[in-house]
Amino acid sequence: MIFQRALHRELASAAGATFTVLFTVCVTWTLIAILGRAAGGRVASGDVLALIAFQSLNYLPTVLILTSFISVLVAVTRSYRDSEMVVWFASGQSLLAWIRPVLMFGVPLVLLVGALSFVVAPWAKMKSAEFIQRFEKREDLKRVAPGQFRESSSSDRVFFVEGSANGSTVVKNVFVSSTEGAGSSVVVAREGVVEADGKGGQYLVLKNGRRYQGTPGQADFQSMEFERYSMRVATSVPVLGADVPLAAMSTPALLLVENRFTRSELLSRLSAPIVCLVLLLLAIPLGFVNPRAGSSANLILALLIFFTYNNLVRMVEASVKQGKVDFAMAWWPLHLLVVLIVVALFAWRLNVNHHYHPLVLINAWKRRRHAQPVPAAQVESR
Numbered sequence: 001m002i003f004q005r006a007l008h009r010e011l012a013s014a015a016g017a018t019f020t021v022l023f024t025v026c027v028t029w030t031l032i033a034i035l036g037r038a039a040g041g042r043v044a045s046g047d048v049l050a051l052i053a054f055q056s057l058n059y060l061p062t063v064l065i066l067t068s069f070i071s072v073l074v075a076v077t078r079s080y081r082d083s084e085m086v087v088w089f090a091s092g093q094s095l096l097a098w099i100r101p102v103l104m105f106g107v108p109l110v111l112l113v114g115a116l117s118f119v120v121a122p123w124a125k126m127k128s129a130e131f132i133q134r135f136e137k138r139e140d141l142k143r144v145a146p147g148q149f150r151e152s153s154s155s156d157r158v159f160f161v162e163g164s165a166n167g168s169t170v171v172k173n174v175f176v177s178s179t180e181g182a183g184s185s186v187v188v189a190r191e192g193v194v195e196a197d198g199k200g201g202q203y204l205v206l207k208n209g210r211r212y213q214g215t216p217g218q219a220d221f222q223s224m225e226f227e228r229y230s231m232r233v234a235t236s237v238p239v240l241g242a243d244v245p246l247a248a249m250s251t252p253a254l255l256l257v258e259n260r261f262t263r264s265e266l267l268s269r270l271s272a273p274i275v276c277l278v279l280l281l282l283a284i285p286l287g288f289v290n291p292r293a294g295s296s297a298n299l300i301l302a303l304l305i306f307f308t309y310n311n312l313v314r315m316v317e318a319s320v321k322q323g324k325v326d327f328a329m330a331w332w333p334l335h336l337l338v339v340l341i342v343v344a345l346f347a348w349r350l351n352v353n354h355h356y357h358p359l360v361l362i363n364a365w366k367r368r369r370h371a372q373p374v375p376a377a378q379v380e381s382r
Contacts, residue, residue: 004101011105015071026059044135057124061116061272068109069279076287106280114273118251125248185213204231264321285345
C-alpha cells in the first residue's frame with residue numbers, strides 16, 4: 001500500500017507536468033493557426049476564442065494518450081535509474097506487480113479518452129463547423145475586412161471598404177468590381193449599408209457614388225453618378241448544418257449510417273481508448289534503463305513508438321475508408337499485435353531480472369558455503 005500510494009503520487013505529478021507542457025504547445029499552435037486565418041479573413045475575429053477552445057478539445061484525446069504513456073515511462077525509468085528496482089526485485093517482487101497500480105492510475109484516463117473521442121470531440125467539431133459556416137454564409141459585405149480586398153461567395157464580385165461604422169452594417173468608401181456576362185463594372189461610393197427586402201433578399205445600398213461600365217476608350221463605356229444605388233448580395237437566408245463534416249457527426253448517427261466512410265470514422269474513435277490502454281502497459285517493460293546511462297533514449301524511443309502506432313492506426317482507417325478492409329477485420333489485428341509485443345517484453349524483462357529473486361540469491365550463497373575449502377599449504381605457498 002505504501003508503494004502504491006507513493007507510485008500514484010509520482011504518476012500524478014508526472015502526468016500533471018507532462019499534460020501542462022503538451023496542452024500548452026497544442027493551444028499555442030492552435031492560436032497561431034486560427035489568428036492567421038482570422039487575419040486572412042477566413043474566420044471572424046470575434047470567433048477566435050471559441051474556435052481555439054473547440055480545437056483544443058479535439059486535441060485532448062491525443063494529449064491524454066501521450067501524457068499517460070510518458071508518465072508511466074518516466075516513473076519506471078526513475079525507479080531503474082535510482083536503483084529502486086534492484087531492491088524491488090531482491091525483495092521478491094516482480095515487474096508484474098506494477099500492472100495493478102498503473103491500471104488504477106490509467107483506467108480513469110482511458111475512460112476519459114473514450115468519452116472525449118466518442119462524445120466531446122465530435123461535438124466540438126460540430127460547433128467549430130457551425131462557426132465557420134456562419135462566417136462563410138454571411139452577406140458578402142459583412143465578410144469584408146476594412147482595408148482588404150475580398151471576393152464574394154458567388155465569385156462574381158470583389159469588395160473593398162476603407163472603414164466601417166455602426167458595427168458591420170454601415171461601411172465607408174466602398175469599391176465594388178462586378179463581372180456581368182462578357183462585361184464588367186466598377187462602382188465606388190462614399191457609404192454603403194445592407195438592407196433586407198423582407199422576403200429573404202439582401203441588398204447593398206450605396207450612397208453618393210459613381211458607376212463605370214464597359215472598357216475605357218470604347219464606344220460602350222458608360223459613366224454615371226448616383227445618390228442611391230441598390231445591389232443584390234444575397235437571395236435567401238443560409239441554412240447552417242446542411243453540410244456537416246463526417247468527423248462532426250455524433251456516434252449514434254455514425255452507427256445508423258453504414259458505409260465505409262462512417263465505419264472509418266467510428267474506427268478512429270474506437271482506437272483512441274484502446275491505444276491509451278495498450279501504451280500504458282507497454283510503458284512498464286519499456287521503462288528499463290541502465291542506472292549508469294541517461295534516460296533520454298527512453299523518451300525518444302517512446303515518442304517514436306507513439307507516432308508509429310498512431311500512423312499505423314491511421315493507415316488501417318484509410319484502408320477501411322477505401323474499402324480494402326472490412327471494419328470487423330480492421331479494428332483488432334493491429335492492437336492484438338502490439339499486445340503480443342507487450343507480453344513478449346514482459347517475459348523478456350522477467351527472465352532478465354530473474355537473478356534478483358531471493359531464491360536465486362539463497363542458492364548462490366549455499367553454493368559458495370559448501371564449496372571445497374582451499375588447503376592451508378596452498379594458501380601459504382600463494
